[in-house]
Amino acid sequence: MGGIRARRKAERPGEILEAAFEEFVLKGFAATRLEDVAARAGVTKGTIYFYFESKETLFASTVRELSKPTHAALAEEESDRSADIQAYLQAYLNRLYRFIVDDQRSREILRLLIAEAGRFPELVDEHCRACMDPVIERLRVRLQDETAHGRIRPVSLPEAAEVVLGPALALNILLLMFANRRPLDAEKFIAAHLDLVLHGLLPGS
Amino acid sequence: MGGIRARRKAERPGEILEAAFEEFVLKGFAATRLEDVAARAGVTKGTIYFYFESKETLFASTVRELSKPTHAALAEEESDRSADIQAYLQAYLNRLYRFIVDDQRSREILRLLIAEAGRFPELVDEHCRACMDPVIERLRVRLQDETAHGRIRPVSLPEAAEVVLGPALALNILLLMFANRRPLDAEKFIAAHLDLVLHGLLPGS
Amino acid sequence: MGGIRARRKAERPGEILEAAFEEFVLKGFAATRLEDVAARAGVTKGTIYFYFESKETLFASTVRELSKPTHAALAEEESDRSADIQAYLQAYLNRLYRFIVDDQRSREILRLLIAEAGRFPELVDEHCRACMDPVIERLRVRLQDETAHGRIRPVSLPEAAEVVLGPALALNILLLMFANRRPLDAEKFIAAHLDLVLHGLLPGS
Amino acid sequence: MGGIRARRKAERPGEILEAAFEEFVLKGFAATRLEDVAARAGVTKGTIYFYFESKETLFASTVRELSKPTHAALAEEESDRSADIQAYLQAYLNRLYRFIVDDQRSREILRLLIAEAGRFPELVDEHCRACMDPVIERLRVRLQDETAHGRIRPVSLPEAAEVVLGPALALNILLLMFANRRPLDAEKFIAAHLDLVLHGLLPGS
DNA sequence: TATGAATGAGCTTTCATTCAT
DNA sequence: GATGAATGAAAGCTCATTCAT
Structure with missing residues (x-):
């Protein structure tokens, strides 16, 4: 008594969130039917209202809830802070791209946020504060430090940090828009990104 | 013959599209009510169906229809093909950013496409073929040519072209997501973009 | 001038009625769209309202209008009134069945009347007065005459006349209901009808 | 447990069907408003869709559902199979006419089927297989048997069976078309039907 | 005469939300 | 806690009808 039953109960909200996420990703906020969410979670419509106030709350x-793993992962200290900027950037971008290329879930969260930015502005802000800002900020700090020591060319901050990360966000968007309909060689894109960011286009400038 | 009525008639579809665009941008596809579109266009619901088959068609x-001006503008030959790559890129990016920073309409179209990519994949493809592809392609050709003459470092194409343009797309997204809630110094961003793309981070590499 | 144009004009109402009939038969009163009628008649919706007050009027x-030919044909004197009852009935039923078996149009009119009897009761009455009553009445008169001269068994009138014609109406209905989905050997049906009406089931009764 | 609410719930679909039937009979399929059905059943529009997929399904x-009682009643063995053909037919037709004359409901079902035969052909077929065919078939078998034993004149089957039943169907239609606007002496009609079928018109033929 | 753009009431259908059980 | 029958307020869409041209 209270064994598997209790565990199932405790997992209910999580199961509903999983189901809701899949439906929202598939159809968007307005077109998602709570009934479908319920069916996917193996409960009934009423149960959703036991755990969540409304569709918007859900x-x-x-x-x-589903961005938490991404937040956590992005919050982790990247491996080698003492490496030189080149190695640092390489590790940094590689880590970032793992989320973009491999983690469809975090990509879909971004899509939801872009799509529903009008209806949920505070959600967008919250997500960016938790998820994007730290990533940019850490790069900004590093770039500032590198500049101060004259190890990189002087750059305008924080804009330069945003620019450096720009192509990653762009790839994210392209992957979202084309699903699998267009060939996008992510690995080559990443390599080109790192190369460009380090050396620029001009030779020995 | 052809008095005020005829003139109004000829303008009806355009007025409806204009109204529809504003509503779609405000609420997204699913949440937009045709009645609101009609009211905004100064007609009744029935009139919309006289000109458009369904909400999806609309x-x-x-x-x-509303991307046509952007297509046309982007298709124009950029001013100075004979300039060196530095001047060329500067002109090229400046032009591109005009659409991103100044033209809220084309930015909103992008948001609609990202948001509804699941429901209108062919529309996404169409728009990218008409709007993004030519921009990338022109840059790719130029970069190839520059590479062939050894005027820039050898780069991997077409990825390098996509990477070069990446920050512009990224800024687009950031403007979309934050509306006016966050300060984003577009001019500095553009300058940093051009600088980074040309010279990279590393000094005299 | 005024040749083919004038003739076309004079034929307009008739063409509309033809088109309307086909649509009403296909879809029934409520489900028929005036726009389809107009298209079929080669005119526009407005034109229908020039000739007919409303959908109900149409x-x-x-x-x-389309029952008139049937009325006229049924009103014609049947060929041989001086024949004996057997020959008379044979001719009589054969004529009647021509309308039922061969004339899909008059069959469809009946369907329309049955279907819309609730909405157009006066139309039903009118049609029956013009189309069914005379047929029954003529038979009733003949049977009365035959009875009076003792040439047929004494029968209850007018019920007997209605009973004699009953199978014809029944075949009409069966053809309506099954379109061509069921095999119905009309010729054998007619022969059996005549045979039964003349001799009954019992042998030499 | 299972209080008034549960009892009502179990009856809901039946109440809706009852209400729907009355509305369909009154107005036909296309002109019936689901709102009226709901009001008549004492529920709201939404409730109908909880139990039925669409108006067509309803x-x-x-x-x-409403033909089932008729099917069941018609499927019962008629009382006296061992009676001679005359007594058998009398009982047989009397039973049949009970449905036609007394049972307005089954008459209205027929009207619905005739009226909507174009939109619901499979429903027509189904109804006839369940409701008309067995009646005809039983008579056919009996007539065949009688013929084999020489107890009735040789007749063409199955047409003769259909002809014998024809006047009953015809009366059905007449009652449908004229509601109560015309005097139709059903009892005399039935008597005349039986008399004619047994003896025919010709004397001692 | 004839058109066809425009209307607007009304239709079927959907679905977030509630609440008695 | 959980259910699911029931609601009711829309929503998308249709179409008979009108009327300026």
């Missing part, structure tokens, strides 16, 4: 909870 | 027509 | 006019 | 279910 959406917000879904985004918040 | 959406597709809206995106297609 | 329906009534269609039934009235 | 119509088909209505016809199917």
Whole structure:
């Protein structure tokens, strides 16, 4: 008594969030039917309302809850802070791209946020504060440090950090828009990104 | 013959598309009510169906029709093909950013396409073929030519072209997501973009 | 001038009625769209309203106008009134069945009347007065005459006349209901009808 | 447990079908408003869709469900199979006419089927297989048997069976078309039917 | 005469939400 | 806790009808 049953109960909200996420990703906020979410979670419509106030609350909870792993992962200290900027950037970008290329879930969260930015502005802000800002900020700090020591050319900050990360966000968007309909060689893209960011286009400038 | 009525008639579809665009941008596809579109266009619901088959058709027509000016503008030959790569890129990026920073309409079209990519994949493809591909392609050709003459470092194509343009797309997305809630110094971003792309981070590499 | 054009004009109402009939038969009163009628008649919706007050008027006019040929044909004196009852009945039923078996149009009019009897009761009455009553009445008169002269068994009138004609109406209905989905050997049916009506089931009774 | 709510719940679909039937009979399929059905059943529009997929499904279910009593009654063995053909036919036709004359409901079902035969052909077929065919078939078998033993004149089958039943179907239609606007002496009609079928018109033929 | 753009009431259908059980 | 029958407020869409041209 209270064994598997209790565990199932405790997992209910999580199962509903999983189901909701899949449906929201598939159809968007407005076109998602709570009935489908319920069916996918193996409960009934009423149960959703036991755990969540409304469809909007469910959406917000879904985004918040399912971005947590990404937040956590992005928050981890990257391996080698003492490496030179070249090695650092390489590791940094590689890590970032893992989320973009391999983690469809975090990509879909971004899509939801872009799509529903009008309806959930505070959610967008929250997500960016938790997820994008630290990533940019850490790069900004590093670039500032490198500049101060004259190890890289002087750059305008924080814009340069945003520019450096720009292509990653762009790839994210391209992958979202074309699903699998267009060939995008992610590995070559990443290599080209690193190369360009380090050396620029001009030879020995 | 052809008095005020005829003039109004000829303008009806355009007025409806204009109204539809504003509503779609505000609410997204699913949440937009045709009644609101009609009211905004100064007609009744029935009139919309006189000109457009369905809500989906109206959406597709809206995106297609309202992207035409952007397509046309992007298709124009950029001023100075004979300039060196530095001047060329500067002009090229400046032009591109005009669409991104100044033209809210084309930015909103992009948001609609990202948001509804699942429901209108062919529309996404169409728009990219008409709007993004030529821009990338022209840059790719130029970079190839520059590489062939040894005027820039050898780069992997077409990825390098996509990477070069990446920050522009990224800025686009950031502007979309934050509307006016965050300060984004576009001019500095553009300058940093051009600088980075030309010279890279490393000094005199 | 005024040749083919004038003739076309004079034929307009008739062409509309033809088109309306085909649509009403296909879809029934409520489900028929005036726009389809107009298209079939080669005119526009507005033109229908020039000739007919409303959809209901059009329906009534269609039934009235298109039953006229049937009325006329049924009103004609049947060939041989001086023949004996056997020959008379044979000719009589054969004529009647021509309308039922061969004339899909008059069959469809009947369907329309049955289907819309609730909405157009006066139309039903009118049609029956013009189309069914005279047929029954003529038979009733003949049977009365035959009875009076003792040439047939004494029968209850007018019921007997209605019973004699009953199978014809029944075949009409069966053809309506099954379109061509069921095999119905009309010729054998007619022969059996005549045989039964003349001799009954019992042998030499 | 299972209080008033549970009892009502179990009866809901039946109440809706009952209400739907009355509306369909009154207005026909296309002109019936689901709102009226709901109001008549004492529920709201939404409730109908909880139990039935669509208006078409509701119509088909209505016809199917409400014909069941008739099917069942017609399927019962008629009382006296050992009686001679005359007594048998009398009992047989009397039973049949009970459905036609007394049972307005089954008459209205027939009207619905004739009216909507174009839209619901499979429903027509189904109804006839369940409702008309067995009646005809039983008579055919009996007539065949009688013929084999020489107890009735040789007749062409199955046409003769259909002809024998024809006047009953015809009366059905007449009652449908004229509601109560015309005097139709059903009892005399039935008597005349039986008399004619047994003896025919000709004396001592 | 004839057109066809425009209307607007009304249709079927959907679905977030509630609440008695 | 959980259910699911029921609601009711829309939503998308249709179409008979009108009327300026």
